[in-house]
Amino acid sequence: xxxxxxxxxxxxxxxxxDHQPERPDWTTDQNWSAYTAQEHGIWKTLFERQxxxxxxxxxxxxxxxxxxxxxxxxxxxxxxxxxxxxxQRTGWQVVAVPGLVPDDVFFDHLANRRFPAGHFIxxxxxxxxxxxxxxxxxxxxxxxxxxxxVMADYLQAYGQGGLRAKALGALDNLARVYWYTVEFGLVQxxxxxxxxxxxxxxxxxxxxxxxxxxxxxRIQFExxxxxxxxxxxxxxxxxYFVLQHFDDLLxxxxxxxxxxxxxxxxxxxxxxxxxxxxxxxxxxxxGRYHQHPxxxxxx
Ligand code: HBI
Ligand code: FE
Numbered sequence: 001x002x003x004x005x006x007x008x009x010x011x012x013x014x015x016x017x018d019h020q021p022e023r024p025d026w027t028t029d030q031n032w033s034a035y036t037a038q039e040h041g042i043w044k045t046l047f048e049r050q051x052x053x054x055x056x057x058x059x060x061x062x063x064x065x066x067x068x069x070x071x072x073x074x075x076x077x078x079x080x081x082x083x084x085x086x087x088q089r090t091g092w093q094v095v096a097v098p099g100l101v102p103d104d105v106f107f108d109h110l111a112n113r114r115f116p117a118g119h120f121i122x123x124x125x126x127x128x129x130x131x132x133x134x135x136x137x138x139x140x141x142x143x144x145x146x147x148x149x150v151m152a153d154y155l156q157a158y159g160q161g162g163l164r165a166k167a168l169g170a171l172d173n174l175a176r177v178y179w180y181t182v183e184f185g186l187v188q189x190x191x192x193x194x195x196x197x198x199x200x201x202x203x204x205x206x207x208x209x210x211x212x213x214x215x216x217x218r219i220q221f222e223x224x225x226x227x228x229x230x231x232x233x234x235x236x237x238x239x240y241f242v243l244q245h246f247d248d249l250l251x252x253x254x255x256x257x258x259x260x261x262x263x264x265x266x267x268x269x270x271x272x273x274x275x276x277x278x279x280x281x282x283x284x285x286x287g288r289y290h291q292h293p294x295x296x297x298x299x
Contacts, residue, residue, distance in 0.1 A: 021101075028097065043073075047073040048073050051073070058194060061151070064148075082094045090148070098118070108159065115146060128204070142198040145196060157254070158178055164257075173228075173261055185197040187243040214285065217283065217284060218240050219239055221241040230270065
């Protein structure tokens with residue numbers, strides 16, 4: 001994905017700078033019956049590619065969530081059917097939005113256990129590159145993890161924390177935590193390093209790169225370290241942060257970030273590829289990939 005979250009600055013681009021949302025919460029109808037055969041076909045191509053790559057690379061929680069959802073290769077999933085299953089399992093719903101929505105709107109949805117998913121699908125020439133989260137990234141990448149009670153609570157806490165962080169002037173710090181967990185997180189599983197981040201799980205190239213390539217750093221997750229680390233939005237990550245246990249997200253959902261924001265507020269930030277003496281390094285990257293970037297997105 002990488003590219004998908006060109007972050008808040010892209011909101012204007014999402015639908016045109018003068019876009020007026022249909023409704024104040026920016027939701028729209030999925031309009032499922034309007035998808036064309038070609039659009040379902042794009043879903044199928046992406047779905048089949050990821051279904052081959054994820055076993056042995058994505059964590060058990062992701063694979064289980066995917067299995068238990070009404071998601072398959074043949075059709076773009078129906079958000080109502082997804083919501084029904086999710087609601088039973090973790091009390092979440094999937095709602096349709098036209099693309100990126102303003103931060104406050106995004107946080108409000110998450111705080112109420114509604115996941116806003118783009119209802120459009122990328123074009124054939126964008127299979128590996130897009131600037132806004134589409135239905136494949138949002139549904140295939142995020143929704144399987146929302147079947148898990150830990151991620152379900154963590155993402156709600158992120159929504160609740162978003163408005164607080166904004167008031168404290170700490171949105172950048174919180175957004176980095178989101179980035180390096182929900183989007184690009186890796187976790188140590190009993191049988192090896194695994195993916196749980198949606199940005200990785202919806203990207204074929206990064207699925208392999210994140211867990212197998214020697215180029216990126218893999219560093220044990222540490223909250224203040226992550227809050228201080230810039231991320232790349234235009235290419236593979238230079239560093240992945242690794243949870244020791246998936247349940248570590250529970251602590252993150254429950255602790256008060258305010259004192260942590262206060263500590264990092266005047267501390268310097270790190271570049272995406274920096275390695276510090278204090279880091280618990282699982283793998284020191286060669287950095288080879290980013291020395292000669294091939295613009296993976298546009299390969
Ligand atoms: N809107 N639809 C959508 N999806 C996102 O992931 C998203 C967003 N708006 C804001 C946003 N992400 C981030 O900038 C915040 O998490 C900080
Ligand atoms: Fe995402």
